Amino acid sequence: MRLLFALAALLLLATFAPVADVPRAAPPAVSLVWAEPLPLDASAPSRVRLGPLRYLGGWRLSSNDGRFGGLSAMHVERGAVLAFSDAGWMIRFPVPEGRSPVKARIAPLAEGPGSADSKEERDIEGMWAEGDDVWLSFERSNALWRFRRPGFHAVSSARPPAMRRWPSNRGGEALVGLRGGRFLLFSEGRGEGGPALLFDGDPARPGTPARALTYTPPRGYRATDAGRLPDGRILVLNRRFAWLEGVTAKLALLRRAGPGRLDAEEIADFRAPIATDNLEALSVTQEGGRTIVWIASDDNYNPLQRTLLMKFAWEG
Numbered sequence: 001m002r003l004l005f006a007l008a009a010l011l012l013l014a015t016f017a018p019v020a021d022v023p024r025a026a027p028p029a030v031s032l033v034w035a036e037p038l039p040l041d042a043s044a045p046s047r048v049r050l051g052p053l054r055y056l057g058g059w060r061l062s063s064n065d066g067r068f069g070g071l072s073a074m075h076v077e078r079g080a081v082l083a084f085s086d087a088g089w090m091i092r093f094p095v096p097e098g099r100s101p102v103k104a105r106i107a108p109l110a111e112g113p114g115s116a117d118s119k120e121e122r123d124i125e126g127m128w129a130e131g132d133d134v135w136l137s138f139e140r141s142n143a144l145w146r147f148r149r150p151g152f153h154a155v156s157s158a159r160p161p162a163m164r165r166w167p168s169n170r171g172g173e174a175l176v177g178l179r180g181g182r183f184l185l186f187s188e189g190r191g192e193g194g195p196a197l198l199f200d201g202d203p204a205r206p207g208t209p210a211r212a213l214t215y216t217p218p219r220g221y222r223a224t225d226a227g228r229l230p231d232g233r234i235l236v237l238n239r240r241f242a243w244l245e246g247v248t249a250k251l252a253l254l255r256r257a258g259p260g261r262l263d264a265e266e267i268a269d270f271r272a273p274i275a276t277d278n279l280e281a282l283s284v285t286q287e288g289g290r291t292i293v294w295i296a297s298d299d300n301y302n303p304l305q306r307t308l309l310m311k312f313a314w315e316g
Contacts, residue, residue: 028064031104035059035096038308043273051251051268052316053293058275059096061307067106069299069307073127073136073225074281076294081309082129083281084136086298088112088122090152111154113141126175126185126225135204137172137185144172144185146204158206162197170194175203176226176234184234186215186223193217196262216263218250227284229314230291236264237282237295245271249279267316277306290314
C-alpha cells in the first residue's frame with residue numbers, strides 16, 4: 001500500500017505540479033519514433049466503441065530523442081502530426097503505420113515569450129491551426145502568439161488583460177477557433193471549473209475584445225484541450241487525477257449553461273480498462289468523408305507515464 005501511494009504521489013506531482021526544465025542534451029543524428037499498437041480496451045481487444053467514437057487504432061509512442069514527449073497540443077493533417085510540448089518543443093512526425101520507426105523533426109520555436117531554453121516561458125498548452133496560421137497559448141506566460149507556416153515566423157502576440165490574474169500554472173490550457181473568426185480559450189482551472197475567454201477575433205492581436213466566461217467541466221475534472229466538429233459544436237477534453245484511479249479523462253460536448261456560463265455534456269469516459277493516461281491533446285480532422293478525432297497524452301517526460309496517440313471516427 002505504501003508503494004501504491006508513493007507511485008500515486010509521483011504521478012500527481014508529474015501531472016499537476018510545475019515541471020523543471022527538460023535537459024537540453026545533444027539530440028541524436030536522426031530522431032526516430034517507434035509505435036507499439038494499442039488496444040482500446042486491454043480486457044476486450046476487439047472492442048471499438050466508446051460512446052459516439054469508433055476506435056480506428058492507436059499507439060504507444062517512444063523515441064531515441066529525449067526531447068520527444070510532453071505532448072500538450074496537437075494538429076493532425078495530411079497524414080502528419082504537428083505537436084507542441086510543455087517544454088517548448090515543436091515536434092513533427094508522420095502518423096505511424098505498422099511497426100517500422102518514423103523520422104521526427106524536433107526543434108524549438110525561433111520566437112516566443114522569453115527564452116527558448118526556459119520551460120517557464122515556453123510552456124505551450126493550447127493550439128489552433130487554420131490554413132497557414134497557427135495560434136499558440138503559453139500557459140505560464142499567459143500569452144497568445146500567432147505564427148505563419150511553413151517557417152513559423154511570429155505574426156503577432158498579446159497578453160490579454162483578462163488573463164493577467166490567471167495563476168501561472170493554470171493559464172491558457174485549451175484554445176479553439178469558432179465559426180466566424182472568434183476564439184475560445186479555457187484556463188486549466190480547478191476541479192470545480194475555471195475561467196474562459198471568448199475573443200471577438202484574433203486573440204493574438206493586442207486589444208481584441210474578450211468576454212469573460214465560466215466553464216464547469218465534469219465534476220473533479222479540468223479542461224486540457226478543445227476541438228471543433230464540422231457542424232460547429234465544440235469538443236472539450238477533460239482530465240482528472242484521483243489517488244485510487246490514477247489519471248482518467250472525459251470527452252464532452254460544450255453546452256451553454258446560462259449567461260456567461262458553459263458546461264460539459266459527457267460523451268466518452270477514458271478510464272481503465274480503456275486506454276488512458278494524462279490525455280491533453282485533441283485534434284479534429286476530415287479523412288475520406290469522415291470526421292476523425294485524435295487524442296494524445298502528455299507523459300510529462302516521466303518514465304511512469306506514457307505517450308499515447310489514439311484515432312477515432314466520430315459517429316455522434
